[in-house]
Amino acid sequence: MNAMKKLRIGTRGSPLALAQAHQTRALLARAHAVSEDAIEIVPIRTTGDMIQDRALAQAGGKGLFTKELDAALIDGRIDIAVHSSKDLPTVLPPELDIAGYLPREDVRDVLISNVAARIADLPQGARVGTASLRRGAMVRRLRPDVEIGLLRGNVETRLRKIAEGEFDATLLALAGLKRLGLAHRATAILETDDFLPAVGQGAIAITARRDDGDVHRWLAPILDRPTGLALTAERAFLRVLDGSCRTPIAGLARVEGARLRFAGLILRVDGSEAYEVAEEGAAEQAETLGEMAGRVLLARAPADILA
Numbered sequence: 001m002n003a004m005k006k007l008r009i010g011t012r013g014s015p016l017a018l019a020q021a022h023q024t025r026a027l028l029a030r031a032h033a034v035s036e037d038a039i040e041i042v043p044i045r046t047t048g049d050m051i052q053d054r055a056l057a058q059a060g061g062k063g064l065f066t067k068e069l070d071a072a073l074i075d076g077r078i079d080i081a082v083h084s085s086k087d088l089p090t091v092l093p094p095e096l097d098i099a100g101y102l103p104r105e106d107v108r109d110v111l112i113s114n115v116a117a118r119i120a121d122l123p124q125g126a127r128v129g130t131a132s133l134r135r136g137a138m139v140r141r142l143r144p145d146v147e148i149g150l151l152r153g154n155v156e157t158r159l160r161k162i163a164e165g166e167f168d169a170t171l172l173a174l175a176g177l178k179r180l181g182l183a184h185r186a187t188a189i190l191e192t193d194d195f196l197p198a199v200g201q202g203a204i205a206i207t208a209r210r211d212d213g214d215v216h217r218w219l220a221p222i223l224d225r226p227t228g229l230a231l232t233a234e235r236a237f238l239r240v241l242d243g244s245c246r247t248p249i250a251g252l253a254r255v256e257g258a259r260l261r262f263a264g265l266i267l268r269v270d271g272s273e274a275y276e277v278a279e280e281g282a283a284e285q286a287e288t289l290g291e292m293a294g295r296v297l298l299a300r301a302p303a304d305i306l307a
């Protein structure tokens with residue numbers, strides 16, 4: 001980066017996306033001892049932001065939150081884009097790459113409810129709202145009697161709808177609540193052994209033009225290698241499964257020192273069946289471990305779950 005040029009950060013305009021972009025800007029400003037004014041935040045509306053009435057799976061799924069940001073990067077209107085890794089498709093346009101990830105936030109989901117302190121305490125036949133097939137299937141796996149309904153909108157909207165009693169409960173990522181200063185709104189934190197998060201949950205990914213060496217060098221000091229290895233495994237897992245966006249899939253890699261442990265799960269939408277995999281190995285083999293896990297589930301699960 002030369003000192004004259006202002007770095008432009010592209011982001012979605014939701015409060016959570018903006019919080020993530022501001023966090024990225026603050027980390028960059030600190031790492032390079034420059035003023036935050038030297039870095040511009042450019043909000044960009046994505047297709048996913050405009051669709052509020054349907055489950056995203058029905059709206060066409062992958063890339064809905066990223067297409068417009070990708071185009072802005074390729075056109076040179078922005079220099080980097082900040083994403084929730086969870087919303088990033090497994091394949092990017094060839095001009096772009098994931099430069100890296102910020103240190104991962106808490107990966108866990110939380111229960112939000114005014115009527116029960118735990119999933120097990122929900123009343124018989126309770127109505128749980130979510131737009132996530134994974135969360136719906138996981139809840140049904142634990143509580144086959146509950147009904148799943150569609151609850152969309154940004155984090156604040158979903159919290160409000162629970163407060164207003166539209167549903168008895170919902171599930172959200174603790175990471176998002178923390179970034180919005182709303183962690184106190186969590187009713188219960190769900191441990192990953194019981195409730196495996198989505199691939200990428202809690203991780204912020206930064207994309208850039210593949211050939212933009214200056215930007216990649218500028219980002220390097222704020223990027224986190226263990227998070228990068230974990231996400232390499234998780235995204236390899238997802239790529240191998242190549243599930244339709246109608247397949248509930250969960251996956252989590254943990255990197256401790258030189259080791260990586262991966263757990264993956266696919267479910268039937270109604271939670272009636274679940275297929276699990278666990279892999280462990282050298283963190284350097286992240287990609288291979290994720291792919292192996294994906295292939296195990298391809299062999300283990302009935303084909304119609306992934307179709």
Ligand SMILES: NCc1[nH]cc(CCC(=O)O)c1CC(=O)O
Nearest residue numbers: 084086172173175176201202203
């Ligand atoms: N699909 C929306 C979305 N994308 C990322 C997060 C949470 C933040 C994260 O996982 O890093 C959320 C909200 C939620 O699932 O509660």
